[in-house]
Amino acid sequence: MPVERKPGPAEGGRPRRVRREEVRRRLLDVAYGVFAERGYEGASLERVAEAAGFSKGAVYSNFANKDELFYELIAARIDERAEAVRKAAARTAARTAAARTAGPPKSSARGKGPGTAEPGGAEALARLAGLELRGMGSADPAWQTLFIEFWLRCARNEGLRAKLAEKRRAMRAKIAALVEKEASALGVPLDGDAALDLATIVLALSNGLGIEGIMDPEAVRPELFGEVLARLVAPSASPGAGGGTRTS
Numbered sequence: 001m002p003v004e005r006k007p008g009p010a011e012g013g014r015p016r017r018v019r020r021e022e023v024r025r026r027l028l029d030v031a032y033g034v035f036a037e038r039g040y041e042g043a044s045l046e047r048v049a050e051a052a053g054f055s056k057g058a059v060y061s062n063f064a065n066k067d068e069l070f071y072e073l074i075a076a077r078i079d080e081r082a083e084a085v086r087k088a089a090a091r092t093a094a095r096t097a098a099a100r101t102a103g104p105p106k107s108s109a110r111g112k113g114p115g116t117a118e119p120g121g122a123e124a125l126a127r128l129a130g131l132e133l134r135g136m137g138s139a140d141p142a143w144q145t146l147f148i149e150f151w152l153r154c155a156r157n158e159g160l161r162a163k164l165a166e167k168r169r170a171m172r173a174k175i176a177a178l179v180e181k182e183a184s185a186l187g188v189p190l191d192g193d194a195a196l197d198l199a200t201i202v203l204a205l206s207n208g209l210g211i212e213g214i215m216d217p218e219a220v221r222p223e224l225f226g227e228v229l230a231r232l233v234a235p236s237a238s239p240g241a242g243g244g245t246r247t248s
Contacts, residue, residue, distance in 0.1 A: 027069070130228070131226045134206075173196070
């Protein structure tokens, strides 16, 4: 159902009729800025409506309450990050295909049998995915704080926790499918359960490093996430692999 948007100072006259999809999209775009600036507790649906140029009724016709609006914001950001991983995987796959077409370098032409992984292929994918996700976090520092706020609300609200868990499962499944597909293309055997475990680790690392970055930005290098992922997918290439026990 179309709604009326409040006319701005330069508009005057009758309010413009706006399609429901446009209203919802506009509210989500503006709400993120309001929540980022004021935090969950400080933000209000009235302020979101005012910032978007709509009536409060327009907000309630799209979202039942502030929790639902906040959940939709978080869900949208989760989808964006899953898409970022997919694009990173696609770029790495394209580079791998181009390298195969060009033929292996002379120095690596020997000793490669059928099913052998491309040198650095899995590591390159892990590094690129880590850099992509970390870059998105650095470009949007408010995201991690908002996610922590919502996580705390979910910890105390069974309904919200179930909704977020479902969204996270879908994201893990997407990441796992990408990991399994790219691993197969690179000649690395990886079953579905292992891919899901790796996807869980990716999300846990992303959140953990994000929290550390809030406390001490200098402690989290842009490349760190990708480096850790690369060591997970290619442990034999890790510094000191197969060596003695590390002591602290």
